[in-house]
Amino acid sequence: MENAKIENIIVKFLINQASASELTELEIWIQDPDNKELFDQYVKINYVIEYNMKEFDSSKIKSKLLEAFAIEKKVKKRKKFRKLIYYSAAAVFFGILTMGYFNRTSFFKQPEGIPVIVNNVIKAGTDKAILTLEDGSNVLLEKDKTYEKDNVVSNGKELVCGKNQGKSGLVYNYLTIPRGGQFQIKLSDGTNVWLNSESKLKFPVAFIEGSPREVELIYGEAFFDVSPSTEHKGAKFKVVNKNQEVEVLGTEFNIKAYKDEDKIYTTLIEGKVAVSDFSSKKHLVPNQQSIINLKNGNITINPIDAYNEVLWTKGIFSFKSKTLKEIMNVMSRWYDVQVVFQNTELEKVKFNGVLSKNDDIKEILTIIKKTNFINEYEIKDQKIIIK
Structure with a gap:
């Protein structure tokens, strides 16, 4: 299966928009031994959520993901599945997915870029x-x-x-x-x-x-x-x-x-x-x-999708078709920082994805940087400058 197609299905699955046929296609792709190494590498590079997990375990995440597939196909009612995600540990499947998905973004491509400038550490709330x-x-x-x-x-x-x-x-x-x-x-x-x-x-x-x-x-x-x-x-x-x-x-x-x-x-x-x-x-x-x-x-x-709006109460920020400016407004409150865009056009970039409220802000910014939409970022005291 083409990487671009897999990326699209994964993102659609993340935001509860994948069809039954797409879920089946993704399940088959994950179970293929030829894709195991790629899948493991992808998870290790891109995961940002460690929901109900004490340590990272890609095989455990795969198992949870396949369980989620089985539940989805059995229930066949998306509302019930969303409620299951909201109330139970089945929400672990979010763990395999990267924080960011922007227009024209490639999950599997790891672009080179200008080194990130970091002058201090900003802690999560x-x-x-x-x-x-x-x-x-x-x-x-x-x-x-x-x-x-x-x-x-x-x-x-x-x-x-x-x-x-x-x-x-x-x-x-x-x-x-x-x-x-x-x-x-x-x-x-x-x-x-x-x-x-x-x-x-x-x-x-x-x-x-x-x-x-x-x-x-x-x-x-x-x-x-x-x-x-x-x-x-x-x-x-x-x-x-x-x-x-x-x-x-x-x-x-x-x-x-x-x-x-x-x-x-x-x-x-x-x-x-x-x-x-x-x-x-x-x-x-x-x-x-x-x-x-x-x-x-x-x-x-x-x-x-109301449940998506309140995942913050479970330690998860979930974004669907949000601009980078809207996302940074949320981040600025949680990490108690000021965010400045040197290029105001970046404020309009749309985003789908999830991230843990416990993540290091540098990890979040680095993932955004890998999309090639920003060249670099700089942290000075309690200010983040996006360039």
Whole structure:
């Protein structure tokens, strides 16, 4: 099989667009002994994800990949397969695939290029947050460090609030995730929230039983797994922002509302939500995304692979038809760096692929460099210059 064709099928498989015949073709190609050496070399050079694996093992990855093929052909329902990827260790098959796939890119070609200039080391983000209490005092929450006071407990990765209360009066705290951080919180009603880098959430330490439940995503990105209203005397759940309101009955959804972006994205995984910009309201069904344009106030609804949008909660960044500028915006928040493009045309290059949130930024940049779209990159302090 031609390399270009294999590359295309692998990428389509990565983003869940490969047909049954293409999956069969890829399976046969991998099982052919003549391709074993090429496959092993390809994996060792290009893999960037080590999901649920302690060390690299190409034979183990191949086994997992073939298992994924078998599951795909047996189920024959792409939605169910995507959910399997999202919830289980079958997501390991992402491990064989390179971070980048650009137009005219060849995975198997290893081009020569100008040596990369690196002046220092930039570390990947980690679990950390700042908890602001009602009295205005701040508590630094860090990985592997515990904290407990009044109605909240942290294990260094997640903040857990006590159960709902039956009396009136709400006490609000804030959870701020800095650049280069991430954190989880379990609200008093049992709702779980994952907060991405550069995000801030206002929440009550305890909801009032039977009353509407409301939190505010002041800015940033958060994934919500909401405790059903049936378990809370019918109390609805709302997530507000200065530019929108999302009302739910019990569901899973993602909101992205960063300060430096002029659009708010709400993606529905399961259940039902109503998105309002305070002048009009739109209802979403699973695998739909609403986009509020803050410049003109328009709300649009688009179909989307919703599970792909929330893989960041599982330690994976997944990109589908994203520009290099959009990707670097995500990287800048997670690695807490500034990214500068010397050639602004590079900002428009489209990309499909996945990468681990634990990867070294140099590995990511080196893979992009191998596409021949950039000549070199330079790291100075906390700034990345793409040339």
